[in-house]
Structures are given as structure tokens and as C-alpha cells.
Amino acid sequence: MAKDIDLTSSEWCDLVFEGKNKAYGAYDMRQNSPKRHNRAMIVVVLVVIFAFSLPYIISSIVPEKEEEIEMNVVTELSKLDAEVKKNEELKPIVETPPPPPLKSSIKFTPPVIKKDDEVREEDEIKSQDELIATKVNISIADVKGNDEIHGQDIADFKEIVAPKKEVEEKPYEAVEQMPTFPGGEAELMKFMSENLKYPVIAQENGIQGRVILRFVVSKTGAIENIQVVRSVDPTCDKEAIRMVKSMPRWIPGKQNGNNVPVYFTLPVLFKLL
Incomplete structure (x- = not known):
């Protein structure tokens, strides 16, 4: 008869506790032990399966993220390149302003005392009549003019110097000699x-x-x-x-x-x- 009884069945539990006190808890624990064992076995199997499959899960996730990041970078760079080319095409052409009207002038050179045989003919000081006849001004530099009638002498142009911006000095928190009220x-x-x-x-x-x-x-x-x-x-x-x-x-x-x-x-x- 014992051979026909399943050890995990409730009949086996009743046979073991036949004639014994079933109210103090051991009987209930014995009856529920098969369920606990089955649940524990299922949990252990799931944990083992998860542990073995974890490396494959990680390896399958990481490459997808890298590819996604790379695709985003390529897309952004392509958009940037297109925007830069578009801006370059729309850049207006700035025309260079024409030079101001100037008269021809000869640079003034201070006279140097030399011997007559050392002075070339073209270096000799011209007379007042010759200077008037040439109608060329003596100025600060040699200039080939572009308007002898309405042009200006290069000496009349003053150098435009942009005013220097004063850099605001940051106040100190502490110095060698602190500021004081007059009289202390x-x-x-x-x-x-x-x-x-x-x-x-x-x-x-x-x-x-x-x-x-x-x-x-x-x-x-x-x-x-x-x-x-x-x-x-x-x-x-x-x-x-x-x-x-x-x-x-x-x-x-x-x-x-x-x-x-x-x-x-x-x-x-x-x-x-």
C-alpha cells in the first residue's frame, strides 16, 4: 500500500500524521511544502536563465546606442554643412569705395650740401618758375594724382585715429593701502x-x-x-x-x-x- 502513495500528495501527509496532533502547525507546513519547493525551483531556474542571457542582452543593446549616436552626429553635420553653404551663397558682395580725388605731389626732401660734381642734374633744386610751370605740389609723399583740378593735396588728409576704449578696472577687495576718509x-x-x-x-x-x-x-x-x-x-x-x-x-x-x-x-x- 505504501508503494502506491505519492510522497508529495496529501494522502502521504495524512498517513504520517495519523493519530498525531495536527493543530500545532507542522501538519500545515508539511502539506504546503510541495508548493514551496516548486516555487523555489522555478525561481532558481529563472535566475540561472537570466544570468546566462545577461551578457547577450548587454551586447545587443550597446551597439544600437552607438549606431544611433553616430547617425545623429552625421545628420547634424550634414545639416550644418548645408546651412554654411547657404549662408556663403547669400553673403553680399561689398564694393570697394573709389579712391578720393588727389593732386599729384612730390615729396619734400631736405636739401643736402654737396660738391657740384656730386650733384646729378635731376637732383638739382628747381627754381620757383619751374615749380609753377610743372603745377605739381610739394607735399609729404610722392603721389600720382587722379584729379589735378578738384583734387586735394595728400597733406590735407589727417590720420584718423580711433579713440582707445578705456578698460574698466575691476575693484579690489583688499589692497596694501586701503582708502580712508579725509582726516581718518x-x-x-x-x-x-x-x-x-x-x-x-x-x-x-x-x-x-x-x-x-x-x-x-x-x-x-x-x-x-x-x-x-x-x-x-x-x-x-x-x-x-x-x-x-x-x-x-x-x-x-x-x-x-x-x-x-x-x-x-x-x-x-x-x-x-
């Missing part, structure tokens, strides 16, 4: 106490604090580019900026003995007494 720090404190006016609105609202300003002391000592680093109130900020703008020129900062623009940070205190 004591005079600066005195100027601030005498010229700073507490805004009425800020007083009525009990607003007080320290406004921190940052500005540039230029190479000439002028105050430029005032910025509020820390604000207390718009009215206080505005008053602090007004007071700084009313300051006289500072003594500019120096680097390597030269005046340079320098950033300067100044706290302005608003305090109710």
Missing part, C-alpha cells in the same frame, strides 16, 4: 553723526538697527556703486545711502604705489535714544 576714522564718525538724519517714520515705529553699505572708492576718491548689504528698513536704507553720497572725496586706496578702485564696507547705525 574720527572725522568719518563725526561726519556721520552730523549728517545722518533719523527718518521720522522709523522713529515713530520704533525701528532701529545697523544698515551695512558696500561701495567702491574709485581711483579719484569718488564714491561709486553703493549697495545695501544688510537692510533694516527702506527709509533707513535710503537715508544711509543719501548720507554716503554727500561725503567728500576719499583718499583712494593704493596697490604697488598706484591709485586703484577698492570695495569698502561701512556700517551705519540707527539707534533710538
Whole structure:
């Protein structure tokens, strides 16, 4: 009879637990063990199949990406080449302006004292009558003219020199000699106490604090580019900026003995007494 029973069947489980307590859990685990074994076997087989096929999957994916990238690059380059040729065809032809009307002139050469036998006939100084007869001007260079009646002498043309653009020097954060207020720090404190006016609105609202300003002391000592680093109130900020703008020129900062623009940070205190 035992030979006819399948070990994975529920009959075999009932035979093993015949006359025993089936309520404490071992019976249920034994009954469900075939299902667990089958599921575990399927998972193991799938993992093994995936592990063996992973290299083939990777090798099949990578070439496709490279080909796609290469095709995109070729397409973009072909479009670029077409656009460049199109732009070249549409480029307008710039005509060269004609030369200005000029009179013929002979370059003036300072006379040199030589012996008579060393002077060639063509180098001899011409007389005033001969110069008038030739109707050729004496100028700064030898020029073959193209309009003897209405043309101008080459000496009348002045060289046009484009004005040089001054390169704006970037302000320094710190230098060998920092900029100072005329008379030093004591005079600066005195100027601030005498010229700073507490805004009425800020007083009525009990607003007080320290406004921190940052500005540039230029190479000439002028105050430029005032910025509020820390604000207390718009009215206080505005008053602090007004007071700084009313300051006289500072003594500019120096680097390597030269005046340079320098950033300067100044706290302005608003305090109710």
C-alpha cells in the first residue's frame, strides 16, 4: 500500500500524521511544502536563465546606442554643412569705395650740401618758375594724382585715429593701502553723526538697527556703486545711502604705489535714544 502513495500528495501527509496532533502547525507546513519547493525551483531556474542571457542582452543593446549616436552626429553635420553653404551663397558682395580725388605731389626732401660734381642734374633744386610751370605740389609723399583740378593735396588728409576704449578696472577687495576718509576714522564718525538724519517714520515705529553699505572708492576718491548689504528698513536704507553720497572725496586706496578702485564696507547705525 505504501508503494502506491505519492510522497508529495496529501494522502502521504495524512498517513504520517495519523493519530498525531495536527493543530500545532507542522501538519500545515508539511502539506504546503510541495508548493514551496516548486516555487523555489522555478525561481532558481529563472535566475540561472537570466544570468546566462545577461551578457547577450548587454551586447545587443550597446551597439544600437552607438549606431544611433553616430547617425545623429552625421545628420547634424550634414545639416550644418548645408546651412554654411547657404549662408556663403547669400553673403553680399561689398564694393570697394573709389579712391578720393588727389593732386599729384612730390615729396619734400631736405636739401643736402654737396660738391657740384656730386650733384646729378635731376637732383638739382628747381627754381620757383619751374615749380609753377610743372603745377605739381610739394607735399609729404610722392603721389600720382587722379584729379589735378578738384583734387586735394595728400597733406590735407589727417590720420584718423580711433579713440582707445578705456578698460574698466575691476575693484579690489583688499589692497596694501586701503582708502580712508579725509582726516581718518574720527572725522568719518563725526561726519556721520552730523549728517545722518533719523527718518521720522522709523522713529515713530520704533525701528532701529545697523544698515551695512558696500561701495567702491574709485581711483579719484569718488564714491561709486553703493549697495545695501544688510537692510533694516527702506527709509533707513535710503537715508544711509543719501548720507554716503554727500561725503567728500576719499583718499583712494593704493596697490604697488598706484591709485586703484577698492570695495569698502561701512556700517551705519540707527539707534533710538
